[in-house]
Amino acid sequence: MIVNRKPLTFWERLYLPAIVGGLKVTLKHAYATLFERKVVTMEYPEQKWAVPPDYRGAPYLVKDQEGHTKCVSCQLCEFVCPPKAIRITPPGTAGQPADRTNAEKMPAEFEINMLRCIFCGFCQEVCPEEAIFLQKDYSLVGSSRAEMIYNKEKLLALGGTHAGVQKWKLKLEEAHAQENFPVKP
Amino acid sequence: MSTAALTETKSAPPVEKIKVKVDGREIEVPKTMPDPISGKPVPTTMIQACEIAKQEVPHYCYHPKLPVVGNCRMCLVEYGTPALGPDRKPVFNPDGTPKIAKSPRPAISCATPISPGMEIYTSTPGVKQMREGVLESLLINHPLDCTICDQAGECKLQEYSVDHGQSASRFVEAKVHKPKAVDLGPRIMLDAERCILCTRCIRFTKDIAGDDALGIINRGSFNTIATFPGMPFDNNYTLNTVDLCPVGALTSKDFRFKMRVWFLKETKSLCTSCGTGCNTVIGSREEKIQRYTPRENDAVNGPWMCDAGRLNYKWIGRDDRLKNVLVRGQKSTWTAALTEISEKLKNAPAGSVAIIASARQTNEELWLLSKLKAKLGAVSDSIARSGAEDKLLVSEDKNPNTNGARLTGICYTEMGINLVKIADGIAQGKIKTLIVFGENIIQRAVSNEKLRERETISEVVDEHGITAELLAKLDALIVSDILPNETTRLAHYLLPGCAHAEKRGTFTNVNGRVQKFMKAVEAPGDARAEWEFLHDLVFQVTGQNGFATMEGLFNTMAADVPAFKGLAWASLGDTGVTVEI
Numbered sequence: 077m078i079v080n081r082k083p084l085t086f087w088e089r090l091y092l093p094a095i096v097g098g099l100k101v102t103l104k105h106a107y108a109t110l111f112e113r114k115v116v117t118m119e120y121p122e123q124k125w126a127v128p129p130d131y132r133g134a135p136y137l138v139k140d141q142e143g144h145t146k147c148v149s150c151q152l153c154e155f156v157c158p159p160k161a162i163r164i165t166p167p168g169t170a171g172q173p174a175d176r177t178n179a180e181k182m183p184a185e186f187e188i189n190m191l192r193c194i195f196c197g198f199c200q201e202v203c204p205e206e207a208i209f210l211q212k213d214y215s216l217v218g219s220s221r222a223e224m225i226y227n228k229e230k231l232l233a234l235g236g237t238h239a240g241v242q243k244w245k246l247k248l249e250e251a252h253a254q255e256n257f258p259v260k261p
Numbered sequence: 262m263s264t265a266a267l268t269e270t271k272s273a274p275p276v277e278k279i280k281v282k283v284d285g286r287e288i289e290v291p292k293t294m295p296d297p298i299s300g301k302p303v304p305t306t307m308i309q310a311c312e313i314a315k316q317e318v319p320h321y322c323y324h325p326k327l328p329v330v331g332n333c334r335m336c337l338v339e340y341g342t343p344a345l346g347p348d349r350k351p352v353f354n355p356d357g358t359p360k361i362a363k364s365p366r367p368a369i370s371c372a373t374p375i376s377p378g379m380e381i382y383t384s385t386p387g388v389k390q391m392r393e394g395v396l397e398s399l400l401i402n403h404p405l406d407c408t409i410c411d412q413a414g415e416c417k418l419q420e421y422s423v424d425h426g427q428s429a430s431r432f433v434e435a436k437v438h439k440p441k442a443v444d445l446g447p448r449i450m451l452d453a454e455r456c457i458l459c460t461r462c463i464r465f466t467k468d469i470a471g472d473d474a475l476g477i478i479n480r481g482s483f484n485t486i487a488t489f490p491g492m493p494f495d496n497n498y499t500l501n502t503v504d505l506c507p508v509g510a511l512t513s514k515d516f517r518f519k520m521r522v523w524f525l526k527e528t529k530s531l532c533t534s535c536g537t538g539c540n541t542v543i544g545s546r547e548e549k550i551q552r553y554t555p556r557e558n559d560a561v562n563g564p565w566m567c568d569a570g571r572l573n574y575k576w577i578g579r580d581d582r583l584k585n586v587l588v589r590g591q592k593s594t595w596t597a598a599l600t601e602i603s604e605k606l607k608n609a610p611a612g613s614v615a616i617i618a619s620a621r622q623t624n625e626e627l628w629l630l631s632k633l634k635a636k637l638g639a640v641s642d643s644i645a646r647s648g649a650e651d652k653l654l655v656s657e658d659k660n661p662n663t664n665g666a667r668l669t670g671i672c673y674t675e676m677g678i679n680l681v682k683i684a685d686g687i688a689q690g691k692i693k694t695l696i697v698f699g700e701n702i703i704q705r706a707v708s709n710e711k712l713r714e715r716e717t718i719s720e721v722v723d724e725h726g727i728t729a730e731l732l733a734k735l736d737a738l739i740v741s742d743i744l745p746n747e748t749t750r751l752a753h754y755l756l757p758g759c760a761h762a763e764k765r766g767t768f769t770n771v772n773g774r775v776q777k778f779m780k781a782v783e784a785p786g787d788a789r790a791e792w793e794f795l796h797d798l799v800f801q802v803t804g805q806n807g808f809a810t811m812e813g814l815f816n817t818m819a820a821d822v823p824a825f826k827g828l829a830w831a832s833l834g835d836t837g838v839t840v841e842i
Contacts, residue, residue: 251438
């Protein structure tokens with residue numbers, strides 16, 4: 077596509093009026109900052125930015141209201157992750173059983189490479205267990221690449237608690253209720 | 262078994278063909294098909310006709326290799342037959358076509374025989390509605406376990422729900438709960454809730470494996486698959502029920518919670534645990550083998566394989582695999598070691614070299630060794646391996662390529678008879694160089710006195726007199742193997758080789774079927790496929806060349822070995838070709 081530039085007008089070709097116009101903006105902000113205390117920048121590390129509620133920050137694993145791992149190692153997030161930042165080690169036959177009753181399965185290891193993560197939120201969207209959420213952390217630092225691969229322990233510690241429907245627990249309660257006849261719905 | 266059924270159809274006179282229409286398309290279908298169990302001709306069913314017409318009919322309980330029971334109702338179709346007038350003569354439409362009397366009710370296509378002129382409708386609105394209804398009924402008590410279910414990704418209930426089911430459930434009542442993680446046997450775990458009671462597992466174990474171990478207990482919606490109390494489900498074919506199970510009710514304890522199936526790279530391969538050569542699929546992820554599953558080949562194993570063969574993959578990923586080329590115990594390179602070996606072999610006087618090759622090597626590797634043998638005038642043999650056989654698949658011969666070793670001339674019809682000659686040759690100092698491929702020869706070595714004693718008592722052929730003391734007399738012991746053992750520790754030249762999953766090649770099974778297998782994972786460390794370095798060695802010793810690729814190597818071998826005449830790598834296909842043995 078060819079964009080036709082309009083030739084500059086006489087006023088624009090004078091050059092100085094535009095300089096003066098720019099200086100006017102600068103001086104206006106200088107005056108507001110110095111004499112009216114209207115600050116437009118932020119003293120970043122000391123001052124923190126108010127993160128909007130729907131912000132997509134770092135993905136962390138969450139625990140349920142009883143402090144148990146929600147993730148069941150279904151590996152859908154690993155599958156859907158576009159930059160392949162997630163890596164899950166399933167428990168296997170000999171692995172630890174889930175710490176939640178009735179869930180049968182939880183990951184032996186869950187790693188997110190925060191250097192690879194593009195914060196797209198697919199993992200949160202695909203998760204059938206509401207176990208991973210993009211949270212408000214935006215400033216992730218580390219002194220080595222290895223340090224930026226967050227393991228399960230770290231992700232769970234950072235993720236906090238997300239109270240939700242405890243479906244595996246409810247299922248077990250429903251099953252126990254059926255042990256007595258007549259079955260109550 | 263299926264193999265019996267196949268040979269029977271080949272020898273039987275051609276069966277009468279009848280014309281039926283599937284969704285408006287006319288096809289010719291044999292009037293009878295062999296019964297999967299007895300092999301006797303039984304009337305062709307509608308689902309078989311639909312399969313011939315390449316029209317998929319969803320089904321759960323029907324399996325082409327199992328008896329028909331017709332209990333899942335998923336394969337319901339509508340059909341019509343040519344109408345007959347009161348005079349029992351066909352009625353025709355005004356345009357001359359036969360008038361079709363549509364059946365007022367649908368029929369299960371797996372158990373309804375076809376008749377001449379029949380029309381089958383597999384995608385009418387009525388059929389679609391019936392499938393939706395059947396799926397809704399099946400899902401009523403099915404737990405939404407997909408997140409923790411090993412079958413997810415290869416589950417027929419998932420697939421058909423997407424293709425033919427409803428998007429939402431209307432069921433608001435509590436689901437019936439049944440036992441979860443029930444230990445059925447040493448290799449099988451049952452989740453009774455997920456079961457849709459198709460009874461495929463019951464029929465398989467009763468009619469194919471010949472062990473009537475499973476049954477259904479309890480009534481109505483509490484129906485559960487179970488074994489007799491206290492009786493484990495532990496025959497050698499139990500894991501086939503995991504493949505057969507259309508849902509995640511029967512799961513393999515070995516594969517349980519190990520890897521989601523959609524991550525597995527599937528490679529066509531062969532089982533090497535016995536001479537049958539069952540066709541397999543290797544499921545691997547990131548250079549790690551996760552499981553073997555059988556691959557259908559009616560000429561060899563049908564769709565089944567034994568548990569022992571299926572679980573015999575863990576040694577491939579062992580940490581103590583041979584990874585380095587060693588020359589007299591020192592780490593070396595392939596180039597240096599092969600140059601040194603070829604110099605030695607080139608200068609070796611005729612008759613001073615012996616070769617013991619394993620019948621676990623591929624046809625190509627054994628043929629390359631036979632080229633070395635011809636050049637050096639060497640004595641060669643393999644070591645026989647035998648064990649228990651069964652009626653279904655397991656062969657008495659535990660080597661996967663015994664016939665390959667015979668056909669390429671590495672050993673005689675009776676394997677192991679040259680071992681005495683080799684032992685004597687070493688003892689007399691005639692044989693100075695011994696090449697050993699893939700065999701721990703010391704393991705079955707017994708001293709000469711004992712051997713003489715034993716040969717008079719029994720007919721043990723897999724024992725021989727090549728002991729460690731004899732090996733110490735050699736000038737050069739060239740060993741290639743995969744795992745460390747006593748022989749590899751004594752080797753002057755140790756060449757790390759590959760498991761079958763790490764290379765390509767062909768095996769000739771006990772019935773003379775030449776089958777190829779593909780590479781699934783990379784070999785660890787410096788290990789190289791035997792055919793690759795044997796090719797280098799043969800070139801350096803004999804000057805013979807012309808097969809830098811597996812395809813070229815196979816085709817060259819086929820032109821050279823009389824039994825393989827006319828074969829080509831490409832013409833083997835996925836299921837192989839039977840040759841005269």
